Amino acid sequence: MTVEHAPRVTTAPDRDALGRAAAAEAAVRLRKAIADTGRARVMLAAAPSQTATLTALAAEPDLDWSKVVCFHMDEYVGLSPDAPQSFRNWLHRTFLDKVPQATFHELDPDADGYPMGDEPFDLVLFGLGVNGHLAFNDPPADFDDPHPTKRVALDETSRQQQVDEGNFPALADVPTHAITVTIPRLLNAHTLIGSVPGAVKRQAVHDTLTQPIGPNHPGTALRTHPDVHLFLDALSDPEV
Secondary structure (H helix, E strand, O other), rough: OOOOOOOEEEEEEEEHHHHHHHHHHHHHHHHHHHHOOOEEEEEEEOHHHHHHHHHHHOOOOOOOOEEEEEEEEEEEEEOOOOOOHHHHHHHHHHHHHHOOOOOEEEEOOOOEEEEOOOOEEEEEOOOOOOOOOOOOOOOOOOOOOOOEEEEEEEOOOHHHHHHHHOOOOOHHOOOOOOEEEHHHHHHOEEEEEEEEOOOHHHHHHHHHHHHHEEEEEEHHHHHHHHOOEEEEOOOOOOOO
16 A cells, blocks of 8 residues: 655745755755765756756755766657757756766666666655656656656647747657656655746646546655655745
């Protein structure tokens, strides 16, 4: 029987305050992992919803980035390596170029495998899609996938979100497939911290917190993990 846990929800007045609060929590977890084991392993989401958090995290004091190993959770299939929409490139521009001491393992859709290893991540920084997806695990999502990554066909809601966020000029320009880290691999982590700002995510937040745990609402998988922190703003919090 699945043991259900309630994510710890923090609501900030705006997106920037959300980012500062989420980054402060993330920095505590990274410092603890470094102190305990000599390094920290962090899985990163790449999306505009993460910008404020990653910007604030890069500015956190007294964090030894040379001991931080970073991964990212999804990548388009079929984009050129230098495409600005590539999640690898987005992460470099937004975050990694500001913390050059960190190690970064890229998810390359043309490579065999991804060097994540089997050990838990110390920290996963995630967002929620408009359709409630985690990474590119669109509904209906596989909560029991035995593989760490898989190739997926993106549903139209996910692809339209990329247009609405200004990443592509039209739906036809958005790739139809991606490589994603699976839900079981994402949940194999000590702590998960989500940054979910904006009114377009309000329904996804509501569903994540209230719908029965199951594949039609991928975010509900978070309620099977004992240490999930969800940071919202006044627009995304369905209780405001």
